[in-house]
Amino acid sequence: MIEVTALTKRYGSLTVLDGVDFAVQAGEIAAVVGPSGAGKSTLARCINLLEKPTSGSILVDGRDLTRLSRRELRSARRAIGTVFQSASLLQRLTAAENVELPMRYLDISHSERVARVRELLERVGMLHRANHYPSQLSGGQQQRIGLARGLALKPSVLLADEPTSGLDPHTTSSILKLLAQLRDELRVAVVLITHEMDVVRSVADSVARLHEGRIVERGSVAEVVRSSDSELARALLPLPPGPAPRRERAVWRLRYERPDVDPAWLTSVGRELDTDISVLAGLIETIDDGGAAGRMTVRIERPLAAADVRAAFAARGIHAVQEGVTPSGEVERAEPVERGERERAGREREAVERAEYEPAELAAEREPEAAEREPAPAERAERRAARVRSAA
Ligand code: ADP
Numbered sequence: 001m002i003e004v005t006a007l008t009k010r011y012g013s014l015t016v017l018d019g020v021d022f023a024v025q026a027g028e029i030a031a032v033v034g035p036s037g038a039g040k041s042t043l044a045r046c047i048n049l050l051e052k053p054t055s056g057s058i059l060v061d062g063r064d065l066t067r068l069s070r071r072e073l074r075s076a077r078r079a080i081g082t083v084f085q086s087a088s089l090l091q092r093l094t095a096a097e098n099v100e101l102p103m104r105y106l107d108i109s110h111s112e113r114v115a116r117v118r119e120l121l122e123r124v125g126m127l128h129r130a131n132h133y134p135s136q137l138s139g140g141q142q143q144r145i146g147l148a149r150g151l152a153l154k155p156s157v158l159l160a161d162e163p164t165s166g167l168d169p170h171t172t173s174s175i176l177k178l179l180a181q182l183r184d185e186l187r188v189a190v191v192l193i194t195h196e197m198d199v200v201r202s203v204a205d206s207v208a209r210l211h212e213g214r215i216v217e218r219g220s221v222a223e224v225v226r227s228s229d230s231e232l233a234r235a236l237l238p239l240p241p242g243p244a245p246r247r248e249r250a251v252w253r254l255r256y257e258r259p260d261v262d263p264a265w266l267t268s269v270g271r272e273l274d275t276d277i278s279v280l281a282g283l284i285e286t287i288d289d290g291g292a293a294g295r296m297t298v299r300i301e302r303p304l305a306a307a308d309v310r311a312a313f314a315a316r317g318i319h320a321v322q323e324g325v326t327p328s329g330e331v332e333r334a335e336p337v338e339r340g341e342r343e344r345a346g347r348e349r350e351a352v353e354r355a356e357y358e359p360a361e362l363a364a365e366r367e368p369e370a371a372e373r374e375p376a377p378a379e380r381a382e383r384r385a386a387r388v389r390s391a392a
Pocket of ligand 1: 014034040
């Protein structure tokens with residue numbers, strides 16, 4: 001496993017990594033994502049010891065790599081294999097010779113090297129191309145060789161720096177399948193640096209978002225997409241383009257909070273609330289834990305109390321937020337305040353205050369049906385708002 005603690009890297013006065021912490025267990029693929037300039041490559045160079053961190057520690061299998069002498073470092077480096085972007089093989093060497101390269105100057109016998117190269121080529125499905133040169137191989141085949149080379153010294157950590165960039169979707173998918181297979185068979189800890197969210201979604205066990213040298217969000221892919229509407233969550237599970245967002249109370253944004261949301265919720269919520277529900281945009285996917293993740297925009301066609309709508313969705317493991325309404329329940333203003341609005345707002349406030357303190361009997365006189373039962377607080381607020389609207 002690898003454990004990075006308080007890793008900081010400065011170039012002069014520029015702090016590129018600022019107290020980065022993360023750990024990757026054996027048999028786990030941890031993705032690091034972030035925009036260009038966030039510090040991903042610097043983090044990769046610090047992990048594979050091409051750069052010396054300014055401070056912090058990098059523990060691989062319990063050994064702090066930042067505290068080793070130059071000689072110790074050479075052997076410690078074996079614990080970390082690296083896979084670079086595609087097409088990083090040496091062109092004048094065959095596939096087998098490229099895989100053998102990391103073993104060449106170490107104290108490993110010829111026969112041992114030959115056996116190891118064979119085993120690795122077989123593992124990545126490339127034994128039949130052992131004597132081909134990179135120019136005779138497709139991009140995907142070259143990256144298979146790249147993976148075999150990264151694993152040559154039996155590392156416990158595999159650093160994969162944008163391993164699928166430049167590959168077509170089909171090849172990307174086959175390389176990611178291979179990466180997952182190697183993780184499971186060899187129990188290697190994989191640090192996957194990428195900017196492709198599809199890659200994260202399809203293969204990563206956990207994800208950390210690097211922003212200006214700091215990790216600002218992290219978690220398992222499932223946790224991130226189900227527990228919040230954060231920037232990372234929305235990037236991992238983007239809502240496909242639907243109609244332009246309209247700030248109307250009938251439009252709701254939904255997010256699956258549980259892996260086992262019943263796909264028949266549309267019908268069952270509609271029945272419970274006695275309303276039609278129109279789906280305006282949506283994405284539902286099966287993610288790494290085998291459960292569903294979903295994000296959707298719907299319109300509830302019958303006017304209903306917000307609390308009832310929220311409760312009906314919550315009972316089915318779906319988080320629902322009204323379009324254009326802040327968490328405190330206020331309606332966001334889509335347009336700037338118009339002339340005369342201020343006075344109207346004042347009148348509304350007055351009406352709300354009056355309703356708040358109005359004795360129940362007086363309210364009953366005005367709205368007989370309202371006094372029949374003691375309404376729940378959320379319902380009271382709804383009614384107050386309705387009264388305010390009719391007063392205005
Ligand atoms: P990313 O890989 O996320 O695009 P980098 O790690 O390449 O980010 O770069 C992060 C920041 O560090 C950038 O502002 C970059 O200019 C700066 N940087 C990277 N390497 C050096 C260096 N050797 N000297 C000075 N600044 C550097």
